[in-house]
Amino acid sequence: MKAVRVYTQEDPRKDLQHENWQKRGTAVALGSFDAVHIGHQMLIRQVVEYAKKMDLTSVVYLFRNQPRSVLGGVPVPAVNTFEGRIQILKELGVDVVIAQWFTPEFAAISAETFVLDYLKNWLHAKYVAAGFNYHFGCRGEGDIHTLCALCRREGIRIDEIPCVALEGYPVSSTRVRSLIQDGKMEEAAACLGRPFSLSGTVIDGNQLGRTMGFPTANIAMPEGVVLPHYGVYVSRTMAEGKWYRSITNVGDKPTVKKNSLCIESHLLAFSGDIYGKPIEIQFYYYIRGITKFENLDQLKRQLESDKKTAQMFFGKETQRFSLHVGPNSERK
Numbered sequence: 265m266k267a268v269r270v271y272t273q274e275d276p277r278k279d280l281q282h283e284n285w286q287k288r289g290t291a292v293a294l295g296s297f298d299a300v301h302i303g304h305q306m307l308i309r310q311v312v313e314y315a316k317k318m319d320l321t322s323v324v325y326l327f328r329n330q331p332r333s334v335l336g337g338v339p340v341p342a343v344n345t346f347e348g349r350i351q352i353l354k355e356l357g358v359d360v361v362i363a364q365w366f367t368p369e370f371a372a373i374s375a376e377t378f379v380l381d382y383l384k385n386w387l388h389a390k391y392v393a394a395g396f397n398y399h400f401g402c403r404g405e406g407d408i409h410t411l412c413a414l415c416r417r418e419g420i421r422i423d424e425i426p427c428v429a430l431e432g433y434p435v436s437s438t439r440v441r442s443l444i445q446d447g448k449m450e451e452a453a454a455c456l457g458r459p460f461s462l463s464g465t466v467i468d469g470n471q472l473g474r475t476m477g478f479p480t481a482n483i484a485m486p487e488g489v490v491l492p493h494y495g496v497y498v499s500r501t502m503a504e505g506k507w508y509r510s511i512t513n514v515g516d517k518p519t520v521k522k523n524s525l526c527i528e529s530h531l532l533a534f535s536g537d538i539y540g541k542p543i544e545i546q547f548y549y550y551i552r553g554i555t556k557f558e559n560l561d562q563l564k565r566q567l568e569s570d571k572k573t574a575q576m577f578f579g580k581e582t583q584r585f586s587l588h589v590g591p592n593s594e595r596k
């Protein structure tokens with residue numbers, strides 16, 4: 265897989281003046297691209313293919329932070345870490361990522377200035393693609409029709425990407441975020457085109473799990489990214505470069521310790537010491553909420569049952585688990 269160049273300065277225009285890839289001419293994908301969901305992927309693939317055909321540099325011009333956090337003043341958790349987003353874009357074959365910080369100054373740029381100064385004169389854009397619901401320019405003055413009109417006027421080829429929908433509704437980062445927060449992991453995966461995952465470094469726990477026959481790899485609650493509804497999940501965990509079937513608890517462990525939030529994963533067929541090592545956990549299916557048990561024996565019996573659920577999920581009976589299953593649905 266070839267490398268992707270990433271530019272993440274506050275004003276990338278100051279540092280990027282005469283790079284060879286700019287001079288060659290570019291094909292640019294426009295948007296925030298937080299989730300990098302199946303709608304985003306369709307748009308980006310189109311840009312990458314066009315760039316290859318026309319010998320241009322493929323560029324994803326995205327926001328490093330969440331515009332809504334700046335405009336609304338309330339932090340919006342991201343679906344991916346920045347590194348996670350870059351990895352997905354690399355897999356899609358993108359040449360260059362410009363990670364623009366969305367600041368009040370950037371928000372004040374007019375639609376016309378953006379097309380003229382940023383796309384045409386700075387990026388030497390020969391081709392631009394954006395989605396049906398794209399908005400840009402000061403106070404959202406421009407939409408996809410404005411973009412099409414301005415690009416055509418400046419001799420830049422432009423494609424509007426039609427809406428990618430699932431079950432009658434547009435796929436969006438906002439939708440993915442709320443599916444994850446509702447524990448609807450199968451629907452989130454359908455929108456993402458991959459399971460939702462979290463990463464971290466394994467930290468020390470109380471080492472009680474191993475005494476019950478359920479050793480766990482604990483990671484701290486990641487900050488700034490969206491967290492699954494608290495509860496127990498069928499999952500897969502990557503440790504030492506290999507994926508293992510697992511069951512994962514997100515949240516508290518009231519039976520043994522109060523107010524101790526973390527994410528802990530029991531890998532079904534793994535033994536080894538991974539303290540201090542990185543792991544990635546993919547979330548597949550919400551099993552149940554977290555319970556305060558009377559004693560460790562009861563907790564252990566529940567963990568055995570969770571393990572059976574996971575084995576069944578990954579076994580022949582996968583089809584039993586349909587979409588829409590989340591903590592608020594009746595079937596658990």
Ligand SMILES: Cc1cc2nc3c(=O)[nH]c(=O)nc-3n(C[C@H](O)[C@H](O)[C@H](O)COP(=O)(O)O)c2cc1C
Nearest residue numbers: 469470471472473511512513517518519520554555
């Ligand atoms: C799949 C899974 C499900 C869990 N469910 C619960 C639960 O319902 N209630 C609870 O108090 N703790 C639950 N825990 C947390 C356990 O109490 C914890 O793993 C055990 O005490 C070991 O903790 P330690 O790693 O800090 O030693 C769960 C852990 C896992 C891995």
Ligand SMILES: Nc1ncnc2c1ncn2[C@@H]1O[C@H](COP(=O)(O)OP(=O)(O)OP(=O)(O)O)[C@@H](O)[C@H]1O
Nearest residue numbers: 295296297303394395397398427428435436437438
């Ligand atoms: N479902 C979709 N189908 C096709 N294009 C899309 C879809 N969703 C977004 N796009 C396009 O992808 C680019 C990036 O989208 P952006 O991240 O800004 O929106 P989003 O995914 O709808 O997120 P949010 O929910 O935060 O608005 C934009 O050009 C947008 O129009």
